[in-house]
Amino acid sequence: MTTFKIAVMPGDGIGTEVVPEGLKVLQRAIEVTGTDAVLETEHFEASARRWHETGETLTDAEMERLRAFDAIFFGACGDPTTPSGVLERGIILKMRFGFDHAVNLRPSKLFPGITSPLADPGEIDFVVVREGTEGAYTGQGGVLRQDTPAEVATEVSLNTRYGVERTVRYAFEKAQSRRKKLTFLHKHNVMVHAGHLWRRTVEAVAAEFPEVAVNYQHTDASMIYLVQDPGQYDVIVTDNLFGDIVTDLAAAVTGGIGLAASGNINVAGTAPSLFEPIHGSAPDIAGQQIADPTASILSGVLMAEHLGLTQVASAIQAAVEADLAERGDTPRSTAQVGDAIAARLG
Amino acid sequence: MTTFKIAVMPGDGIGTEVVPEGLKVLQRAIEVTGTDAVLETEHFEASARRWHETGETLTDAEMERLRAFDAIFFGACGDPTTPSGVLERGIILKMRFGFDHAVNLRPSKLFPGITSPLADPGEIDFVVVREGTEGAYTGQGGVLRQDTPAEVATEVSLNTRYGVERTVRYAFEKAQSRRKKLTFLHKHNVMVHAGHLWRRTVEAVAAEFPEVAVNYQHTDASMIYLVQDPGQYDVIVTDNLFGDIVTDLAAAVTGGIGLAASGNINVAGTAPSLFEPIHGSAPDIAGQQIADPTASILSGVLMAEHLGLTQVASAIQAAVEADLAERGDTPRSTAQVGDAIAARLG
Ligand SMILES: CC(C)[C@H](C(=O)O)[C@@H](O)C(=O)O
């Protein structure tokens, strides 16, 4: 019997509604597949609610305790009255950087039964491997002469061979195990310094994967392809900021962020990885039990895969796909969707 | 009789095919509207072709001569064998920075008769006001320990109150003359230094335009809205890099970059503004007279407006819209499209 320690962090808004469904389905899948594993969960409060009450986000002591966990199952955090950046820096990015989440993994698949906003989407099934610990996300930079007409602000994108290479290698491994096609997105005609480091790294790692076909696209041009021919992609690798933008478009063309899951992966196994829906806390629909928990449930698939529970992962994936294929127009509550998917597990 | 000195820079590939059509339609529109103006054109060679032959892009002497022109009518430059960045820095960005093109203006309209790749696009009619002279485009940054495992590369986004404010004010003026709605795109929850300068500037300028409703979106979230509800936008204002990305998506949802025009505007009138299609030189279809010249012709509309030739501008705009509305499936050559639009001018 293997025990996995899972830190559960629902957060705010619909995060608190979808995470229980994700866990419910995971637990049920472990049972029905007869997997010899136990998820030992512990709640962590990382939310706007807590910040309003105590001024705390995630404390350093909690970060230390979290290191002993096997994974973190996260919902979403934020509310309209918390200043921009407080929870991002104090919770989300604190964990991505603190737990060295080199890879932000974001699958995009147009499931049977789901309507794409594209008139002619074709088959869409790719994953984005987004770098997660550097680029424009490091907070480097500053402001000079604030609130004067001579004000200057810089924002530094920091890129290291070390950080880029591990992400690029992960992407090649993914491509090798899939359709063997890797698309590298950047803007190296303009961002020459970072772009050329990325380019040379992709070329170097490509030599280790002779079977993988590599092509390059400017990030701006990829906007057009993602709308006109998204079926061309198998694995996309890109930096933190481009990845942030591209994955929202990828989620949109595959039927919306209600379905988009992600994993923040510590590739060296030195700290817990984190699994979360791409969507936010959605204050406008929170508290009504109308949020779709599918993205959280699919984040459970990524977590199960990461923990080596492959049977659990594929059972949930199949149950979700069956549920999506037969979704009618009758509205279901958040818990009803979770129950329906759990029931399909057998 | 007013004489306008226009520098004509077709460039490479389809640039050399579409620019003559843009000029043909402009000249014809001046005639038929009886406008008392003459376009005095002079050819400038700014191309991959020239770079291969001479190693030159645009020389400093040419930049100096160009200052005396009233506007620049540009096609596209680049070919597959020119290294990334050479023509961008040596031609396109050299002019944007050298001629202080504060605003990169990019209208997006879904014209009657044009099929959007979106299943349900609704009405789309907005303009993006993209900052054109700073942000991630300045080339600031560098590489340390190149080609070692310890390599580091930085790319600095540089933002000034001076540069941001003039762009933001231009955007508010545009919104004031349109549907009075401004959407500010950034990522100020992560890029806090630059983001907060932008935010404070938008708030300050907003006070001068009490009739304009302002809202903010994260750039990643805007990807979803541009696909699910592009009709919500009137004027978008954003930085150089976000603007680069968003305008390609905007072009895609309104039927492709074959139709997307842009103006690089020197808002102070201290140097010539430049008008160009958003598309590139498209080596794959170049030399076959199959490129659509509509984006170049619509760039002529933006140039005519900029020069104060409002009758010319609206005549061409009407002719283009009429042509688009009645485009059948019969393929036409580049020149045939130009001729058809010219003929509709009367
Ligand atoms: C909330 C924010 C910090 C985050 C990001 O920018 O990465 C989000 O947009 C995401 O994509 O997970």
Ligand SMILES: CC(C)[C@H](C(=O)O)[C@@H](O)C(=O)O
């Ligand atoms: C060619 C390139 C430098 C340019 C840019 O990045 O601005 C292009 O993509 C554009 O949008 O005009």
